[in-house]
Each structure stands twice: as structure tokens, then as C-alpha cells.
Amino acid sequence: xxxxxxxxxxxxxxxxxxxxxxxxxGRASRAAVIEWWVDRFGLPTDTFDDYTFWEKxxxxxxxxxxxxxxxxxxxxxxxxxLRTRQEHWKPTTNxxxxxxxxxxxxxxELDAEAAGRFLAGENLEPExxxxxxxxxxxxxxxxxxxxxxxxxxxxxELRSVIPKGRRAxxxxxx
Amino acid sequence: MTPxxxxxxxxxxxxxxxxxxxxxxxxxxxxxxxxxxxxxxxEALDAEGVAHEPTDWHPGVLRLPEESPGSNWPHAHxxxxxxxxxxxxxxxxxxxxxxxxxWDACAAPGSKTTQLAALMDDRGLLVGNDNNLGRLxxxxxxxxxxxxxxxxxxxxxxxxxxxxxxxxxxxxxxxAFDAALVDAPCSCEGTIRKNPxxxxxxxxxxxxxxxxxxxxxxRRAIQAxxxxxxxxxxxxxxxxxxxxxxxxHVLEEEACRLVDFDAPLNGVPGVTEWDGEAYDPSVEQALRxxxxxxxxxxxxxxxxxxxx
Numbered sequence: 001x002x003x004x005x006x007x008x009x010x011x012x013x014x015x016x017x018x019x020x021x022x023x024x025x026g027r028a029s030r031a032a033v034i035e036w037w038v039d040r041f042g043l044p045t046d047t048f049d050d051y052t053f054w055e056k057x058x059x060x061x062x063x064x065x066x067x068x069x070x071x072x073x074x075x076x077x078x079x080x081x082l083r084t085r086q087e088h089w090k091p092t093t094n095x096x097x098x099x100x101x102x103x104x105x106x107x108x109e110l111d112a113e114a115a116g117r118f119l120a121g122e123n124l125e126p127e128x129x130x131x132x133x134x135x136x137x138x139x140x141x142x143x144x145x146x147x148x149x150x151x152x153x154x155x156x157e158l159r160s161v162i163p164k165g166r167r168a169x170x171x172x173x174x
Numbered sequence: 175m176t177p178x179x180x181x182x183x184x185x186x187x188x189x190x191x192x193x194x195x196x197x198x199x200x201x202x203x204x205x206x207x208x209x210x211x212x213x214x215x216x217e218a219l220d221a222e223g224v225a226h227e228p229t230d231w232h233p234g235v236l237r238l239p240e241e242s243p244g245s246n247w248p249h250a251h252x253x254x255x256x257x258x259x260x261x262x263x264x265x266x267x268x269x270x271x272x273x274x275x276x277w278d279a280c281a282a283p284g285s286k287t288t289q290l291a292a293l294m295d296d297r298g299l300l301v302g303n304d305n306n307l308g309r310l311x312x313x314x315x316x317x318x319x320x321x322x323x324x325x326x327x328x329x330x331x332x333x334x335x336x337x338x339x340x341x342x343x344x345x346x347x348x349x350a351f352d353a354a355l356v357d358a359p360c361s362c363e364g365t366i367r368k369n370p371x372x373x374x375x376x377x378x379x380x381x382x383x384x385x386x387x388x389x390x391x392x393r394r395a396i397q398a399x400x401x402x403x404x405x406x407x408x409x410x411x412x413x414x415x416x417x418x419x420x421x422x423h424v425l426e427e428e429a430c431r432l433v434d435f436d437a438p439l440n441g442v443p444g445v446t447e448w449d450g451e452a453y454d455p456s457v458e459q460a461l462r463x464x465x466x467x468x469x470x471x472x473x474x475x476x477x478x479x480x481x482x
Contacts, residue, residue, distance in 0.1 A: 065324035066299040069341035076314050076327030098321040119250055142217040168250050
């Protein structure tokens with residue numbers, strides 16, 4: 001299989017099933033994307049069975065609940081899911097909120113005060129003995145643990161990577 | 175004459191109509207069932223001390239009497255979405271099912287689109303189209319915050335909407351929709367409680383020109399929906415030119431008929447005569463909602479079945 005074709009950033013292309021099916025250089029495969037999410041966060045292996053995965057823009061992977069012929073020239077296809085074509089793949093805030101509830105590892109749970117600061121975009125220094133890299137940041141709310149978004153844990157610091165448009169100030173707990 | 179005085183001859187209780195139009199609307203949120211249950215949202219709002227009460231017609235539509243809808247944890251999690259009470263109606267009337275293929279012809283900023291996705295359990299295919307590229311970013315932002323994964327966003331003039339980008343004619347492509355929502359651009363007279371300056375740009379010329387656009391979009395929606403499928407037409411305006419006259423036009427031009435529907439909100443039938451014009455009698459099956467009927471904004475909603 002040659003890698004002659006190049007990525008066209010203006011349209012959606014379905015990801016190849018595996019690396020062996022790849023026709024566009026550098027494009028992540030469906031198997032690798034699912035394996036990354038399932039391995040990193042300990043999700044059930046069948047979590048993404050009913051979804052298709054697409055690339056539009058360099059390395060931006062989208063998750064879609066249905067399927068269409070590929071390539072597809074539309075403005076949006078499902079939800080932005082994962083940033084690839086860089087050394088450390090990075091999940092999106094919205095994907096973590098949508099699919100992270102079932103995560104069993106690389107989840108850091110913050111107390112109420114820290115959760116509010118994280119949502120506002122502040123960097124924190126919480127206790128954490130686990131992996132460095134992108135973590136699911138969660139807190140306890142209404143009887144369950146709920147993902148807030150993505151944090152980058154490096155050098156004993158948890159950096160909030162909540163996008164500006166999703167940051168908010170909620171009232172601190174009384 | 176203000177735009178509201180223009181419609182007093184149609185209204186059952188003019189005093190109540192005038193009084194309601196002068197009152198501001200409370201903040202209302204819809205529970206996003208893609209990410210949360212009504213019970214969990216209410217528990218979280220209680221824990222934050224955010225006052226809320228369910229509307230008497232829908233447990234998942236909550237009034238927040240003291241609060242803006244966007245500064246609490248349920249909002250941050252995408253569990254709730256600020257959406258005017260009456261604007262919850264058209265997606266419920268369309269009643270899409272998981273697995274359906276649905277077109278929202280005028281989708282931005284996406285309140286009704288994301289409600290359609292929730293009614294579909296985020297399965298099947300939902301196409302959210304808007305001709306305004308700037309407003310599409312609001313649609314995408316809202317859809318992602320609410321966790322929608324079954325949405326295809328397109329940027330076309332709905333009057334000439336092409337299914338080619340959806341693979342029409344190809345294997346596994348989309349040749350027709352099961353259902354469509356036309357929540358049409360309109361003169362917005364019914365939003366006066368929310369937007370006190372809604373009448374500043376009002377003119378009869380604008381009513382007539384936007385009615386032409388509405389006819390074009392509704393015709394295309396009927397053409398793009400399979401025989402037996404459903405199309406819902408809605409506006410947030412009172413002008414019969416933009417409501418019953420649009421229905422009368424498509425009944426004449428396209429294979430379709432109006433059908434009755436059970437509405438959870440009070441209203442009155444569509445009007446069959448206005449300003450010297452007579453409309454097809456079946457437009458009575460449409461629903462006019464005036465602000466005093468349910469203490470909401472004004473609204474118009476009709477359900478059509480597509481013929482062969």
C-alpha cells in the first residue's frame with residue numbers, strides 16, 4: 001500500500017480500518033483511534049462499535065453516529081473527538097464529557113473548590129501519582145462522578161485545557 | 175399601527191394579549207437527555223441553590239425564575255440548554271425516532287436541532303443546515319457542548335438544498351429524508367417579550383419578502399422528504415402571510431396534506447381568511463399560539479404529511 005495520497009483539509013475522509021488499509025500518509029486508523037481511547041481511559045472495548053471516524057483538517061478526528069460515502073464535503077460531521085498528527089494525541093473537551101463517564105483510569109477527581117477553579121481555566125497542583133499527559137478531569141455531582149474536561153498533567157501541575165468558550169465561573173460551594 | 179395591533183382582530187382576548195406581550199419572559203432551559211436525566215439535573219441545580227420549576231406541560235423543560243441559564247454546573251456539563259419554552263414545540267411535533275434521517279433546514283443556532291438529536295437518542299442521521307456561515311459556528315458549538323454525534327452540518331441555501339454532499343445517488347448515500355423541520359426565518363413578531371426591539375425593523379415589505387423565502391424552503395423540504403414522511407413548519411411570528419399563506423401555497427404546489435397533531439400547549443386553529451385572501455380550509459389544522467395562551471412567546475406550528 002503506497003502513501004502517495006495527501007490529506008485534503010477541506011473535506012471529510014473516513015479513517016482507514018487499520019494501518020494496513022492506509023492510503024493517506026500520516027492518517028490515523030480507526031483501530032488506532034479506538035485503541036488509544038480504550039487503553040488510555042479503560043473504556044469498554046465496544047464503546048465505539050456503532051460510530052465512524054473521519055479526518056478533516058490536519059489531524060483533527062471527528063466521531064459520527066452514522067455513516068456517509070467518503071469523502072464528504074460538509075461543514076461538520078458529528079463531533080470533534082481527538083487531535084492526531086502530533087506526538088501526544090489529545091482528546092477534546094466535548095468528547096471527554098460525552099464518552100468519559102465510563103473511564104476507569106487516567107481520571108483525576110477534584111474536590112468542589114478545585115473543580116470550580118479548573119472550569120474557570122486555572123492551573124492546579126493536585127495530588128496525583130499516575131501517568132503524565134492528558135487526563136480526564138472529573139468531579140462528584142448529583143450522585144455520580146462526571147467528567148468536566150481535559151487536563152494536561154506535567155511537572156506536578158494540572159493545566160486546564162478547557163477551551164475559552166467553555167470556561168465559566170460557577171458559584172463556589174457554600 | 176404597531177405590528178401587534180395588526181392582529182388584534184384575530185386574537186380571542188385582546189387585553190390579555192397586550193398584557194402578555196408587555197411582560198418579559200422567564201429564563202427557561204431544556205434538559206439535554208443525551209447527557210443527563212431530569213432527576214440528575216434537578217438534584218444538581220438544588221445543590222447549587224439554583225431555583226427551578228418544571229413547566230406544567232413538560233418535566234424536562236424547567237423555568238429558572240432568578241437565574242440566567244448559563245452560570246452553573248449543569249450548563250457546564252451540557253446537561254441543560256437555554257431554550258424558550260414555546261420553541262420546544264416543533265421538534266416534539268415532528269417526533270423523530272432513533273435511526274431516522276432528518277433534515278433541519280434552518281438550523282442555527284441549534285436549539286431545536288439539538289432537541290431533535292436528543293429525541294433521536296443521538297442515533298440515525300440529522301442534517302443541520304443554515305445559509306449563514308457565521309451562525310453555523312453557534313450551531314456547532316451548541317451541538318458539541320450538548321454531546322451530539324449524529325449531526326451533519328451543511329451551509330446551503332435551503333431553497334435549493336442539494337443532497338449530493340450527502341452521497342445522493344451513491345451506494346449508502348442519502349436520497350431522501352424521513353422527516354424535515356422548517357423553522358423558518360421570519361419577522362419574529364412573537365419574540366417581542368424576549369426582544370423588545372423586534373419591531374424596530376418590522377415592515378410589511380419585509381413580511382412579504384420573507385414569505386417568499388419561506389415558501390421556497392418549505393417546498394424544498396417537502397420535495398426532499400420521502401412519500402409518507404413528515405414535515406413540520408414553524409415560525410415565531412403572527413403574520414398570516416408568513417404562516418397560513420405559506421401552507422396554502424405549498425398545498426397548491428406540492429404533493430402534501432396538513433395533518434392534525436396533539437399539542438401539549440394551548441393555542442387556536444390556523445386562520446382561513448386574512449386581508450381579503452382565503453386559504454385552503456385545512457390550514458385550520460395548524461396551531462397559533464399567542465403569548466397569553468401559555469405565558470410564552472408567540473408561535474405558529476403546522477404538521478404536513480408528504481404524498482406520492
